[in-house]
Amino acid sequence: MARLQNVENVVKATALDADRLDTPRDSPDEALRPEGIRVTRSALRRLGELAAGLALAVPISLVVQAISTHLPLPEPSFAKLEVTLLVATVILAGLAAVVGRSGPEWTVWKTLATWTGLATLSTSILSIPLHGTRWYLGGLFGDNMFRIPYFTHMTASATPVDMSYKGLPSFYSVGWFWTGGRFAALTGLQGWAAYKYFAILTMAVVPVLAFSLWSMLVPRRTAVILATVTALAGAAPNTLAWEPYAWAVYALAPPVAVMLRRALRDPRIGDRTHRRWSLAAVGAFIGIAGDVYALIGGVLILLTVGYGITSLLPRRGEGPQTGIRSLPRKTVIARIALIGAVTAAVMLPIWANYLIKALADGMPPNPAQDFLPVTSAQFSLPMFEPTLEGAFFLLGTAWLVLTARRNQIAAALAALAAAAFAWHVLSVLAVLKNTTLLSYSASVVLYPTLYCAGALALVDAFGWARRNHAELVNRAHPLLAAGLAIAAAVSVVQTGENDISDWVRRAYTQPTPSGTAADGLTKDSPPMADLNQEIRAATGRAPQETIILNPPTALLAAYPYWSFQAPIPQYSNPLAHYDERNAEITRWAGAKTPSELLTELDASRFASPTVFLFSVRSDGWHSWIEVDNRLDSPEHTGHDVVFDPKAFDSPAFVKWVKGSTVILVRRG
Numbered sequence: 001m002a003r004l005q006n007v008e009n010v011v012k013a014t015a016l017d018a019d020r021l022d023t024p025r026d027s028p029d030e031a032l033r034p035e036g037i038r039v040t041r042s043a044l045r046r047l048g049e050l051a052a053g054l055a056l057a058v059p060i061s062l063v064v065q066a067i068s069t070h071l072p073l074p075e076p077s078f079a080k081l082e083v084t085l086l087v088a089t090v091i092l093a094g095l096a097a098v099v100g101r102s103g104p105e106w107t108v109w110k111t112l113a114t115w116t117g118l119a120t121l122s123t124s125i126l127s128i129p130l131h132g133t134r135w136y137l138g139g140l141f142g143d144n145m146f147r148i149p150y151f152t153h154m155t156a157s158a159t160p161v162d163m164s165y166k167g168l169p170s171f172y173s174v175g176w177f178w179t180g181g182r183f184a185a186l187t188g189l190q191g192w193a194a195y196k197y198f199a200i201l202t203m204a205v206v207p208v209l210a211f212s213l214w215s216m217l218v219p220r221r222t223a224v225i226l227a228t229v230t231a232l233a234g235a236a237p238n239t240l241a242w243e244p245y246a247w248a249v250y251a252l253a254p255p256v257a258v259m260l261r262r263a264l265r266d267p268r269i270g271d272r273t274h275r276r277w278s279l280a281a282v283g284a285f286i287g288i289a290g291d292v293y294a295l296i297g298g299v300l301i302l303l304t305v306g307y308g309i310t311s312l313l314p315r316r317g318e319g320p321q322t323g324i325r326s327l328p329r330k331t332v333i334a335r336i337a338l339i340g341a342v343t344a345a346v347m348l349p350i351w352a353n354y355l356i357k358a359l360a361d362g363m364p365p366n367p368a369q370d371f372l373p374v375t376s377a378q379f380s381l382p383m384f385e386p387t388l389e390g391a392f393f394l395l396g397t398a399w400l401v402l403t404a405r406r407n408q409i410a411a412a413l414a415a416l417a418a419a420a421f422a423w424h425v426l427s428v429l430a431v432l433k434n435t436t437l438l439s440y441s442a443s444v445v446l447y448p449t450l451y452c453a454g455a456l457a458l459v460d461a462f463g464w465a466r467r468n469h470a471e472l473v474n475r476a477h478p479l480l481a482a483g484l485a486i487a488a489a490v491s492v493v494q495t496g497e498n499d500i501s502d503w504v505r506r507a508y509t510q511p512t513p514s515g516t517a518a519d520g521l522t523k524d525s526p527p528m529a530d531l532n533q534e535i536r537a538a539t540g541r542a543p544q545e546t547i548i549l550n551p552p553t554a555l556l557a558a559y560p561y562w563s564f565q566a567p568i569p570q571y572s573n574p575l576a577h578y579d580e581r582n583a584e585i586t587r588w589a590g591a592k593t594p595s596e597l598l599t600e601l602d603a604s605r606f607a608s609p610t611v612f613l614f615s616v617r618s619d620g621w622h623s624w625i626e627v628d629n630r631l632d633s634p635e636h637t638g639h640d641v642v643f644d645p646k647a648f649d650s651p652a653f654v655k656w657v658k659g660s661t662v663i664l665v666r667r668g
Contacts, residue, residue, distance in 0.1 A: 046216055049111075053208045056112070057119040061204035064120055065197060068127035075132045075508060075519070081497050084128045088493045089486065091121040095228050096482045099221045106220040114224050118207040118231055125235040125493060126200045129504045133518035136196040137242060137503040139510025140553050146172075146571045149556040151198075152191030154181030156544050156560040160350065162573050166547055166562040166607055169353040171366075171573040175291035176202070176245030192513070192557045202244040206251045207231035213255035217409065222459055226255075229451040232489055235496040236389060240447060242503070246293045250445050253296065254413055254452045256285045257303065261412040264307045264335050276338060283339040287346025295441045301343070302426075303419040308336045357575055367569040367578055369435045372631045376436060379424060380443035383450060388491055396453030399460065413453050420445050434630060513558040526658045528558045535561075535611055538654050538665040549585070549609040550623045564609040568636050569628035581606060582625045589623070589641045594650030601666075612664040614643060621645055621662055 073079045095117045098110050130136065138144045150163035154177045162168040183201075184194030211227035218226070230251050234240050240247045263278045286304070290297030311332045358364065383393035400417070403410040420442050427437035511517045515527025532543065532555065539546055543559040551563050565581050566572035584604055591597035601608040614621035620642040627637055648655065654665045 046212065049215075050209060050212045053115050053212050054205055056115050057205045057208040058201060060116055060119040061123040061201045062197070064123040064204075065127045065200055068124070068131040071128065071131050073128075073131060076505075080129045080131065080504075081494075084125060084497055085490060085494055087124045087128065088121060089490050091117050091124070092228070092486045092489050093482075095121075095224060096486055099224050100482060110220070114211055114227070115208050118211060118227055119204045121228075122204040122207055122231045122234060123200055125231075125497070126203060126241060129497065129500070130196065130200075130507055133507045133510070134193055134196060134512055135507040135510045135518075136199045137500060137507060139506040140557055141503070141506045141510075143243070145553050145567055147177075148192050148195050149553070149560075150177050151180055151184070151195045152557060153544075153560045154178050155184040155191035155194065156181075158182070158185075160353075162576075164556075164563045164566040164571065165573055165576045168573050168575050169357055170350075171354055171575070173245075173290070173292055173294045174350060175288065176248070176293075190513075190558065191560070199241075199244040202248055203234050203241055206234065206248050210251055210255065213252060213259075217255060217258055222456075225455050225459065226452050228489070229455045230448055232492050233448050233451040235493055236447065236451075240444065241500070246296065246441070246444070249289045249293045249296045251448045252285070253289075253300065253416060253445055254449050256282060256300070257416040257449075258409050258412040260300075260304060260339075261307060261408065261415065263339070264304070264332065265311050275335075279335055279338045280342045283342025284346055286339065287343040290343065290347040291350045295438055296445060297343075297347070298437075299419050299423050299442050299445060302423060303416060304336060304339055306415065306419060306422070308332050354575070361575055364574040364577065365435070366574050367572050367628055369430075369438060370628055370630050371438065371570045371635050372431070372436050372633070373440055373635075375440035375443070376424075376427060376438065379421070380440075380446055382446060387495070388488065389495070392454040392488075393450040395457050396450040396455075399457030400453050403460070409456060410453070413449050413456075417446055417449050420449075431631065436631070511554065513554070524554060526661075528552070528555045531555060531658070531663075532559050534656070535663070535665065538663075539610060541610075546611055547607055547609045548611040548613065550613045551611075552613070561611075564606070565625065568626045570635065576606075578628065582627070585623065585625055585641055589643045591647040592644055594647055594652060597647040598650075598652060610666045612648075612666075614662050614664075616657070616660050616662050617642075621648075 071083065073083065094113065098113055098117070101110075126137070133139075136144070136148075140148060146163050150172065153161050153163060154174070158178075158181070160170040160174040160178055162170055163172055180194065180198040181191065183198050184191050187194060187197075189197070207227045207230045210230045211223050214223035214226045217223075234247055234251065240250065259278070260282045263275070263282050286297055286300045289300055312329055383390060383397045385393070400410050400414040404414045405411075423437060423442040424439040427439035427442075430437050508518045509522045511522055511524040511527075513528040513532070515524045515529070517523070531552075535546065535548075536543070543561045547562045547564050548555075549564045551561055553567060555561060556563060565585065566576065566578065569578050572578040584600075584606065588597060588600050591600055612623075614623055616622075621644075622640045622642055624638055625641055627639070629635055629637060648664050652667055654667060656663055
């Protein structure tokens with residue numbers, strides 16, 4: 001009870017402070033705070049709000065998830081969709097009431113209601129469809145082949161490690177996985193089982209944080225709208241929930257882009273101390289972005305550099321209406337340097353180990369950059385899609401184009417979108433050097449950006465109509481207008497739910513380590529739990545001390561075993577030297593006697609496997625390797641590598657057979 005009172009006091013102080021700093025305005029540009037992110041009682045209260053919102057959103061999401069697991073909904077059926085839409089409609093109506101309720105003051109209860117509504121909405125959209133399975137969207141399909149094993153490794157180790165290779169520093173951004181691993185360890189869940197809870201939890205806290213960030217820039221009611229469309233974007237037809245850790249950074253990039261623009265280019269930001277803290281806050285976010293999802297961190301760095309370059313150029317049409325003017329070159333450079341220093345300070349603890357070893361190894365190329373899907377070959381233009389979402393994006397795009405010259409928020413969002421397109425252009429140029437910059441991922445930032453732009457366009461349009469056509473606005477029935485907005489939002493949720501239906505199905509048909517899936521039909525043979533027990537009994541070692549050749553993905557997802565080779569080149573660590581490992585496996589397959597095989601294993605420059613899994617065929621024991629096709633389509637192809645069973649006919653190996661699979665463990 002005391003803790004709740006403390007949170008209430010923090011929120012109440014923050015809400016009252018917001019009312020003193022600004023009054024509701026019609027234009028998002030007019031609502032932009034001239035004071036910046038200030039190191040004052042106000043700024044500390046805003047930081048307190050971020051912490052309080054997070055502290056409330058986490059238990060709310062976990063409680064909603066727990067309730068969802070006990071819903072008596074049949075599977076398969078459309079009952080999940082029906083209940084999800086009903087819950088979403090009720091929550092959206094509540095948020096609409098918060099926005100539409102009259103009164104000059106923003107109260108503590110409105111903030112609490114907003115946090116609760118946003119967290120419940122984002123959680124329900126995912127937890128109800130997945131109520132009957134322990135897996136997240138997709139099960140172990142697609143990129144979950146590496147995400148869930150990585151999560152499992154980070155549950156077993158508080159020290160950042162690679163997702164596949166023993167002894168190598170982490171290369172894939174570890175921030176979210178490390179935090180999720182600590183969540184799993186705290187709750188006592190296995191990594192694979194905690195992944196779903198933490199992924200949904202991430203989707204729930206993002207709009208809550210977005211609300212607090214936008215509240216620093218626009219009136220509270222506008223911030224509620226922007227946070228709500230952020231939540232809807234996570235459930236939209238583009239299925240951004242598929243990659244929750246990336247979505248966390250994408251969704252918060254728009255308000256941070258506004259702060260970045262002001263920190264670099266607006267001379268109205270308080271005194272020197274205030275400005276430095278503003279720059280440092282932006283740099284910290286970019287650093288966190290690099291730790292959570294390096295690619296969007298790169299886009300934000302590109303945006304920062306772009307701001308610096310354009311700030312050095314003479315600009316026309318500047319005037320007192322924007323408060324922006326050309327700054328001395330040394331001032332711009334100093335501001336960028338401060339952002340860069342803070343960004344580096346936040347990123348280096350995560351990336352230093354990899355960078356040191358990569359430099360010592362000659363900076364080997366990144367196989368992930370050989371991936372060139374069709375979405376990277378073409379521009380992402382969601383504003384021209386013939387859908388409700390596309391129309392909303394087109395509205396937002398038009399607003400950006402028409403108001404960017406006079407509206408700081410529009411200018412910042414337009415610059416963020418431009419940075420995503422610039423990244424795509426740079427990726428096209430990189431293809432000439434037989435690599436890419438994975439532009440398909442960078443383009444995802446367009447979705448939250450255009451959602452926010454569309455919402456701000458409607459806010460601006462309403463303000464214009466109220467100023468110029470007050471009589472017409474007063475005649476409009478507020479309930480009908482709110483109902484139309486809610487119906488449009490529910491339509492987005494409905495379309496998104498239909499879009500993820502196949503991924504939901506995969507989550508229900510993915511067997512757990514016990515061997516049975518949630519649908520009660522799909523089974524693993526052998527169950528991964530049994531295979532784990534047998535391997536541990538034969539090796540006498542814990543999974544995190546064991547390297548396996550050709551392990552099933554389900555085994556790696558459930559237990560922190562290491563793989564001698566990543567499942568595909570694009571998932572491999574550059575320091576692992578994927579092609580050389582393939583050559584090693586091929587050499588081992590050429591061994592005809594146990595002595596030849598043992599000699600080859602001992603001579604390997606890499607830590608050799610102690611456990612081998614093969615498919616038994618008439619011509620020998622088959623393993624599988626993937627080959628990187630370097631920008632070709634498909635990006636990788638695989639083929640069998642056949643081992644001679646006689647090469648394992650030695651007391652040095654323990655052998656047993658499970659169906660069509662033979663398992664061998666090297667003694668010692």
